[in-house]
Amino acid sequence: MAVEDYKVRIKDLPPDLMPRERMAVAGTSALNNSELLALVLGSGTRKENALQMSARILAGAGGWRGLAALSLDELEGMDGIGPAKACQIKALVEISRRIRAEAPEERTSIRCPQDVSDLVMEEMRYLDKEHFYLLALNTKNQVLAKVQVSVGSLNASPVHPREVFKEAIRRSSAAIILIHNHPSGDPTPSREDMEVTKRLAEAGKLLGIEVFDHIIIGDKRYISLKEKGVL
Numbered sequence: 001m002a003v004e005d006y007k008v009r010i011k012d013l014p015p016d017l018m019p020r021e022r023m024a025v026a027g028t029s030a031l032n033n034s035e036l037l038a039l040v041l042g043s044g045t046r047k048e049n050a051l052q053m054s055a056r057i058l059a060g061a062g063g064w065r066g067l068a069a070l071s072l073d074e075l076e077g078m079d080g081i082g083p084a085k086a087c088q089i090k091a092l093v094e095i096s097r098r099i100r101a102e103a104p105e106e107r108t109s110i111r112c113p114q115d116v117s118d119l120v121m122e123e124m125r126y127l128d129k130e131h132f133y134l135l136a137l138n139t140k141n142q143v144l145a146k147v148q149v150s151v152g153s154l155n156a157s158p159v160h161p162r163e164v165f166k167e168a169i170r171r172s173s174a175a176i177i178l179i180h181n182h183p184s185g186d187p188t189p190s191r192e193d194m195e196v197t198k199r200l201a202e203a204g205k206l207l208g209i210e211v212f213d214h215i216i217i218g219d220k221r222y223i224s225l226k227e228k229g230v231l
Contacts, residue, residue, distance in 0.1 A: 033058055040092050045080040053080050068093045107142035110135065113224035116177055116215045120146070124181040124217045132159045132180040136173040137212070144171050159196060161203040168209050176204070178214040185219030194230050201231055 020039065023031055031039075037054035044050040057078060061067040067089065075086035110116060116135065124131065130152040136144040147167045150159050159180075168176050178200060182188075193216060201211040213226040225231055 033064065037089075040088055041085050042088075048080065057081070068096075107138075107144070110137060110141050110143060110177065110212075113213060113215055113222065113227060116179065116213070117217070117222045119143070120179055120215075121217060121220070121222065124179070125185075125219050127181050128183050130180055130183060132178070134164055134167060135177040135179065136168055136171040137175045137177065138172075139174045141175070141212075144173060147171075159200075161200055164200055165203060165207055165209060168204075169207070173209055175210040175212050177212050179217065180214075181217040185221075187216040187218030187221050187223040189216055189223060189225060189228065189230070194225065197225050197230050 022035065023039070028036070034051055034055040037058060038044075038050035041050050041054060044053045048056070057080075058064070058067060060078065061070060070089075072083075072086050072090055075081050075089055076083060081089075108115070108119060110119075119135075120133070124133075131148060132150045132152070134147050134149055136147065138144055149163050149167060164176070164178070178197065180193075193214070197211070197214040200214075204211045211231060213224055213231060216223045216225070
């Protein structure tokens with residue numbers, strides 16, 4: 001076998017040089033352009049591994065912008081790129097275009113308890129069991145997500161700090177707002193409501209996630225435990 005016919009297979013590289021393993025450890029931002037394209041293409045040719053082929057393709061096209069401008073026929077004309085890999089590249093380009101074209105998501109901002117009521121009242125006022133939700137907020141008090149934590153009975157919704165803050169941490173929340181409904185329609189807080197609120201607020205302090213408020217939803221009425229002085 002001639003020296004020029006020898007290629008190093010990606011699976012023969014040290015683990016810290018394999019694109020997939022590097023991504024798993026260091027994240028996508030740690031990968032260079034050739035490594036990212038190699039992950040898209042998946043395999044190389046008999047003479048080049050996917051990394052070598054990706055570096056050559058990007059150099060020949062003049063980078064990502066040049067690669068994006070190539071037609072399917074032009075891509076298929078490049079050494080090592082058949083119809084399948086050409087379609088993979090064009091799909092990658094189209095996904096990128098659609099992401100750029102999407103309008104930024106309008107996030108609801110929470111400024112006061114009424115904003116929370118406006119967001120959930122019509123959904124929660126008719127529920128015949130207690131449902132416990134949280135609103136995950138970013139540093140600008142914008143809603144990242146509304147998450148159902150538990151569903152209880154007619155007059156109780158058991159909730160554990162572990163479940164509440166697992167969801168908050170998963171969404172990288174800066175703060176949270178607790179919400180639950182009273183199927184009776186009367187949002188007056190019970191002693192248990194106040195105790196749960198205080199317990200969750202203390203847990204939030206330990207985790208660095210502030211509990212801004214706990215809103216109890218009734219029928220067209222709500223009560224803010226922050227306004228009641230519980231928080």
